[in-house]
Amino acid sequence: MIDTRDVVHAPPGPLSLAARGVSLPAAAAFRRPMSAPRSVPRVLGLGLLLCDLLACAPTIRTPLKQALPSVTGDSSTATGPCLGEPARIDLGGPAVGGALADLDGDGVKDLALAALGPGGGAAVFFRHDGQGGLEPSMRVPIPQTPTAIVAGDFNNDGLDDLVIGAADPPALHVLLARGRGEFIAGATPLRVAPEALWVARVDGDESLDLLALDAGGKAVRTLLGDGHGEWKEGKRSALPARVQPAALTLVDADRDQILDLAVLGDSRSDAVVTLVRGDGRGEFGKTLQRRVVGRGARALLGAPLAGDDGHDLLALVDAAGPGAGSPVAAVLVHNGPLEYAAVGYFVPGPLGDATLSDLDRDGDLDLVSAAADGSAVHVVPGDGRGGFAQAQSRRATGLGAAVLVLDGNRPTVLAFGPGSQQLHVFPVTRCGG
Numbered sequence: 523m524i525d526t527r528d529v530v531h532a533p534p535g536p537l538s539l540a541a542r543g544v545s546l547p548a549a550a551a552f553r554r555p556m557s558a559p560r561s562v563p564r565v566l567g568l569g570l571l572l573c574d575l576l577a578c579a580p581t582i583r584t585p586l587k588q589a590l591p592s593v594t595g596d597s598s599t600a601t602g603p604c605l606g607e608p609a610r611i612d613l614g615g616p617a618v619g620g621a622l623a624d625l626d627g628d629g630v631k632d633l634a635l636a637a638l639g640p641g642g643g644a645a646v647f648f649r650h651d652g653q654g655g656l657e658p659s660m661r662v663p664i665p666q667t668p669t670a671i672v673a674g675d676f677n678n679d680g681l682d683d684l685v686i687g688a689a690d691p692p693a694l695h696v697l698l699a700r701g702r703g704e705f706i707a708g709a710t711p712l713r714v715a716p717e718a719l720w721v722a723r724v725d726g727d728e729s730l731d732l733l734a735l736d737a738g739g740k741a742v743r744t745l746l747g748d749g750h751g752e753w754k755e756g757k758r759s760a761l762p763a764r765v766q767p768a769a770l771t772l773v774d775a776d777r778d779q780i781l782d783l784a785v786l787g788d789s790r791s792d793a794v795v796t797l798v799r800g801d802g803r804g805e806f807g808k809t810l811q812r813r814v815v816g817r818g819a820r821a822l823l824g825a826p827l828a829g830d831d832g833h834d835l836l837a838l839v840d841a842a843g844p845g846a847g848s849p850v851a852a853v854l855v856h857n858g859p860l861e862y863a864a865v866g867y868f869v870p871g872p873l874g875d876a877t878l879s880d881l882d883r884d885g886d887l888d889l890v891s892a893a894a895d896g897s898a899v900h901v902v903p904g905d906g907r908g909g910f911a912q913a914q915s916r917r918a919t920g921l922g923a924a925v926l927v928l929d930g931n932r933p934t935v936l937a938f939g940p941g942s943q944q945l946h947v948f949p950v951t952r953c954g955g
């Protein structure tokens with residue numbers, strides 16, 4: 523049984539780290555030697571874009587493995603990664619966000635979800651066996667409505683910590699790891715509830731900061747970390763359009779070693795990627811570039827899609843342009859400061875959340891996306907040059923529109939989100955195998 527009696531939550535107020543520890547149930551895993559601390563996984567952001575996709579010839583410098591587009595759904599001939607039947611874990615309510623962190627100190631990333639439920643908000647912990655097996659571990663009550671959860675080593679001790687955004691009233695709950703599955707809890711009040719959170723270094727020092735999307739999606743604000751697990755509200759930056767949490771990312775678009783903001787939003791009938799310059803002090807002000815990428819903004823991802831530059835962008839939109847009906851993934855390959863080459867691929871859709879992970883371990887990031895209506899999870903193999911092959915879809919009901927990939931010896935795809943009371947755990951298989 524999970525015992526949460528020791529869980530301590532300070533009410534919103536100055537962060538108190540003197541609270542008692544929160545312990546995960548003892549398990550053999552706790553006694554295994556810890557591996558070296560791993561760096562905080564960050565798939566942040568990105569950038570933006572170029573030309574109207576339809577008018578933009580593919581100009582990626584390296585040749586693609588295949589000619590343009592093609593992707594329209596299931597295929598039995600592909601050899602890339604496929605998803606098996608999902609296992610379902612009841613959450614008692616919808617999860618609003620998930621984060622991967624080594625909760626028990628065994629060197630394997632575990633899962634923490636921020637969820638709603640009959641008993642109120644909670645952080646729900648699952649221990650990961652490294653093979654895709656998830657064991658429910660603990661449910662830590664959050665005395666407010668959780669809105670987002672992120673993981674990072676916020677006090678620089680080599681242990682993964684968690685931050686949970688909350689509303690009613692707005693606050694940031696911090697769970698600092700003490701090792702062996704124990705956490706110290708604290709909270710700090712915010713002026714505006716965060717609809718989503720990102721972990722990044724935005725003010726030039728070595729400690730991790732947070733970027734929060736204001737409820738309503740019209741502005742971001744920086745929450746500057748002090749390296750000890752406490753936060754100070756930084757600058758507020760208005761966004762060029764109302765932005766969904768899945769449609770914002772951080773990339774260094776102008777290559778000045780400072781992260782910039784990339785957002786995908788709707789402007790009139792266009793979906794536009796806007797790159798906004800970061801000033802290195804936590805403010806994002808000057809528009810660097812604005813690109814129409816189609817119609818119907820869905821999601822924006824930043825990652826090394828072609829080569830090792832790391833600042834390419836992938837925008838998911840409902841259609842390439844007026845009169846077009848198929849959802850499109852617009853890939854923007856970063857060729858230099860503010861230089862992008864665009865190419866589009868048809869994808870199954872419409873899509874909700876998306877993430878990038880090398881599911882088949884061939885060294886190239888693959889796109890994992892959830893249908894906006896929670897009816898499917900799609901896997902689109904990437905070729906490492908900005909190209910994508912045919913999508914493979916696993917359909918089921920009530921999946922939720924959020925996806926995460928749990929890495930380990932076997933990558934595992936997780937689907938959850940509003941509209942679903944469950945966590946769905948998909949094994950990754952080889953198609954046709």
Ligand SMILES: [Ca+2]
Pocket residue numbers: 623624625626627628629630631632650
């Ligand atoms: Ca672990």
Ligand SMILES: [Ca+2]
Pocket residue numbers: 674675676677678679680681682683698699
């Ligand atoms: Ca830590």
Ligand SMILES: [Ca+2]
Pocket residue numbers: 773774775776777778779780781782799800
């Ligand atoms: Ca920059």
Ligand SMILES: [Ca+2]
Pocket residue numbers: 879880881882883884885886887888903904
């Ligand atoms: Ca791959």
